[in-house]
Amino acid sequence: xxxxxxxxxxxxxxxxxxGAVIPKEERRQQILKAARDVFVKRGYHQTTIDDIxxxxxxxxxxxxxxxxxxxxxxxxxxxxFAAQITMAIQRITTDEVERSVGMQVRENxxxxxxxxxxxxxxxxILFTDATGVDSDFHxxxxxxxxxxxxxxxxxxxxxxxxxxxxxxxxxxLAYLTVGALKELLYQAxxxxxxxxxxxxxTQQLFVFLSExxxxxxxxxxxxxRRRSR
Amino acid sequence: xxxxxxxxxxxxxxxxxxGAVIPKEERRQQILKAARDVFVKRGYHQTTIDDIxxxxxxxxxxxxxxxxxxxxxxxxxxxxFAAQITMAIQRITTDEVERSVGMQVRENxxxxxxxxxxxxxxxxILFTDATGVDSDFHxxxxxxxxxxxxxxxxxxxxxxxxxxxxxxxxxxLAYLTVGALKELLYQAxxxxxxxxxxxxxTQQLFVFLSExxxxxxxxxxxxxRRRSR
DNA sequence: GCTGACACTGACACTGACGTCAGTGGCCGA
DNA sequence: TCGGCCACTGACGTCAGTGTCAGTGTCAGC
Numbered sequence: 001x002x003x004x005x006x007x008x009x010x011x012x013x014x015x016x017x018x019g020a021v022i023p024k025e026e027r028r029q030q031i032l033k034a035a036r037d038v039f040v041k042r043g044y045h046q047t048t049i050d051d052i053x054x055x056x057x058x059x060x061x062x063x064x065x066x067x068x069x070x071x072x073x074x075x076x077x078x079x080x081f082a083a084q085i086t087m088a089i090q091r092i093t094t095d096e097v098e099r100s101v102g103m104q105v106r107e108n109x110x111x112x113x114x115x116x117x118x119x120x121x122x123x124x125i126l127f128t129d130a131t132g133v134d135s136d137f138h139x140x141x142x143x144x145x146x147x148x149x150x151x152x153x154x155x156x157x158x159x160x161x162x163x164x165x166x167x168x169x170x171x172x173l174a175y176l177t178v179g180a181l182k183e184l185l186y187q188a189x190x191x192x193x194x195x196x197x198x199x200x201x202t203q204q205l206f207v208f209l210s211e212x213x214x215x216x217x218x219x220x221x222x223x224x225r226r227r228s229r
Numbered sequence: 230x231x232x233x234x235x236x237x238x239x240x241x242x243x244x245x246x247x248g249a250v251i252p253k254e255e256r257r258q259q260i261l262k263a264a265r266d267v268f269v270k271r272g273y274h275q276t277t278i279d280d281i282x283x284x285x286x287x288x289x290x291x292x293x294x295x296x297x298x299x300x301x302x303x304x305x306x307x308x309x310f311a312a313q314i315t316m317a318i319q320r321i322t323t324d325e326v327e328r329s330v331g332m333q334v335r336e337n338x339x340x341x342x343x344x345x346x347x348x349x350x351x352x353x354i355l356f357t358d359a360t361g362v363d364s365d366f367h368x369x370x371x372x373x374x375x376x377x378x379x380x381x382x383x384x385x386x387x388x389x390x391x392x393x394x395x396x397x398x399x400x401x402l403a404y405l406t407v408g409a410l411k412e413l414l415y416q417a418x419x420x421x422x423x424x425x426x427x428x429x430x431t432q433q434l435f436v437f438l439s440e441x442x443x444x445x446x447x448x449x450x451x452x453x454r455r456r457s458r
Numbered sequence: 459g460c461t462g463a464c465a466c467t468g469a470c471a472c473t474g475a476c477g478t479c480a481g482t483g484g485c486c487g488a
Numbered sequence: 489t490c491g492g493c494c495a496c497t498g499a500c501g502t503c504a505g506t507g508t509c510a511g512t513g514t515c516a517g518c
Contacts, residue, residue, distance in 0.1 A: 027465090043361055045274055048505060059467040064507065102445035129361045132272055138357070156442070166442040172413065172433045173442050179412020180405040187404050204401045210443040213385070213395040213402050214435075216331035256495090277475060288497040293477065 028066050031056045035073040040121045044074060044129035071133065075140065078130055081122040082144045088115045089148070092155050094162060101164055105209075109181070110202045116185045117198055123189045127182065149174045177209060257295050260285045264302040269350045273303060273358035300362065304369065307359055310351040311373045317344045318377070321384050323391060330393055334438075338410070339431045345414045346427055352418045356411065378403045410434060 022030075034056035038047050049070055053063050067073050088111035092104045099107075116123040130141055152174040159165030165173075184201060193201075251259075263285035267276050278299055282292050296302050317340035321333045328336075345352040359370055381403040388394030394402070413430060422430075 022465090024465090043363065043367075045361060046363060049507090050505075060506090061468065061508080062466055065465075069507085100445065102443070105443065105445070127360070128367070131356070131360050132274060132358045134272065134275055138272075164444050166436075166440060166444055168433055168436060168442055172430075173437065175412045175416050176409040176434065176437050179415075180409040183404045183408020183411065184401065186408075201401075204397055205405065206443075207395075207397060208402065208405050208441060210441045210445065211395060212436075212438045212441040213397060214331070214334065214439040215393050215395055216329065216334070216439065251495090253495090278477090279475075289476090289499095290478080290497055291495075294495075298477085 027058070027062075031058065031063060031066055032073060032077060036077055036121050036125065039074070039077075039125050039129055044070075044125070044133065071137065074125075074130070074133065075137070077122065078126060078140070081119060081126060084115050084119070085112055086144075086147070088112050089151065091151070092158075094158070101159070106202060106206055109205055110198060112181065113185065113188075113201050113205075114195060114198050117188065117193065117195045120189045120194075123185055127186045127189075145178070149178055152177060180208065181205060256287070256291075260287065260292060260295055261302060261306060265306055265350050265354065268303070268306075268354050268358055273299075273354070273362065300366065303354075303359070303362065304366070306351065307355060307369070310348060310355060313344050313348065314341055315373075315376065317341050318380065320380070321387075323387070330388070335431060335435055338434055339427060341410065342414065342417075342430050342434075343424060343427050346417065346422065346424045349418045349423075352414055356415045356418075374407070378407055381406060406438060409437065 031052065035047075035052045038051045038055050042051065047070070049060065049063060052070075052073065053060050056063075067076070089108050090104065090111075092101060092108070094101060096104075130137065132138075149171070153170045156165050156170040156173050160167075160170065184205060188197065188201060260281065264276075264281045267280050267284045271280065276299070278289065278292060281299075281302065282289050285292075296305070318337050319333065319340075321330060321337070323330060325333075359366065361367075378400070382399045385394050385399040385402050389396075389399065413434060417426060417430060
């Protein structure tokens with residue numbers, strides 16, 4: 001426990017400017033926003049509490065009134081962002097006549113890409129900083145991804161039963177899909193693409209998932225065992 | 230510059246065991262191997278030089294005889310691993326009659342998956358720790374991925390000219406492919422899959438790239454603009 | 459005007475990790 | 489046998505970053 005006081009404290013500087021009275025939640029947001037911006041600029045591990053505090057324009061002590069440590073802000077940011085993404089995904093139904101399965105898939109892709117391009121900072125943080133923080137954090141992230149993969153896996157199983165989804169281990173297909181989407185988003189954000197690009201990216205991914213792109217003759221491949229695994 | 234000596238040093242503990250005389254390169258390998266193992270277990274950011282040193286069974290000072298700081302070992306590890314992967318990839322040729330394009334693509338996928346499953350520790354480190362170290366490191370990683378993406382992009386362009394590759398922005402297709410492969414590898418390594426699985430994963434990815442998996446009727450999709458972008 | 463509650467401040471004590479370097483001992487050539 | 493070289497050691501000083509808390513100003517209620 002650092003900071004345990006033992007001697008008499010020097011009188012603080014005069015000229016103390018207590019900031020305007022601000023609602024608790026608003027101050028919290030202020031710190032979160034500042035932290036997010038600093039994380040994007042310097043990277044999570046390079047960032048110190050002092051950096052966040054300076055960006056937020058509050059004192060060191062105030063920070064600890066709202067968050068336990070540096071991890072806590074990141075956790076909060078990621079939680080909110082993960083929730084946004086989760087909410088953007090709609091379970092696919094086959095009993096709806098109005099919206100075809102294809103449209104629903106498209107809509108899901110579009111929604112996720114839309115969120116990530118709207119929250120570019122968070123997308124970048126999620127992909128570059130959230131990984132490798134510590135094991136607790138890793139578990140949190142895994143849980144999030146797993147829930148997405150799980151949902152997708154089940155949908156793919158259903159789809160296979162209906163003949164809408166081709167052959168292949170559903171879980172593996174889910175990983176391939178999520179991986180493709182992640183990389184696409186990461187690059188899109190890195191290149192500075194904005195929401196306007198959503199449609200284009202959606203289309204590319206949709207076609208990719210529908211048809212792949214390799215047009216090699218089947219017989220050219222050695223031992224074509226399509227039912228493997 | 231920490232450690233600047235000012236007072237007289239206490240006599241070191243007796244019982245000094247100078248390790249057996251070992252060739253320079255061997256000692257270097259010893260430290261690299263230890264670092265790799267500790268990184269996998271604790272994660273790069275949680276690891277201290279003392280952890281590495283303890284695992285390697287050498288003294289703190291010895292470490293600094295071989296590496297400048299903690300980053301340096303990671304950089305060395307990643308460089309070697311990246312080189313392995315790069316070497317595993319063979320440029321695809323169309324003038325060869327013996328090996329069809331399909332076979333060559335398959336072979337590349339197989340080779341990369343093989344390397345990553347053989348070097349599971351490094352694969353995990355590459356995906357979970359190498360990201361977010363600092364901006365210099367980020368540049369190093371980007372350069373590596375870019376070289377892979379670049380090669381793939383060019384191949385896809387050639388492929389499109391030959392009708393072997395379907396429509397779509399080549400660079401985007403490259404990202405989608407690399408992303409899918411990355412996630413597949415990450416999950417495979419995380420699940421403890423070994424080299425024996427190489428064939429199965431290769432097959433799944435190959436089929437995925439060849440045909441995708443979505444089998445929705447084209448007319449169900451709204452505004453089917455295949456030539457977009 | 460007074461009082462108590464409370465958000466806020468920032469100087470401080472503390473510490474974990476770092477890089478250094480004086481010292482040690484094995485080995486080889488003279 | 490001796491001397492010098494050199495890989496190796498580990499205790500040490502340093503410091504950046506942390507979490508704390510005594511103190512300050514503001515405001516609502518009385």
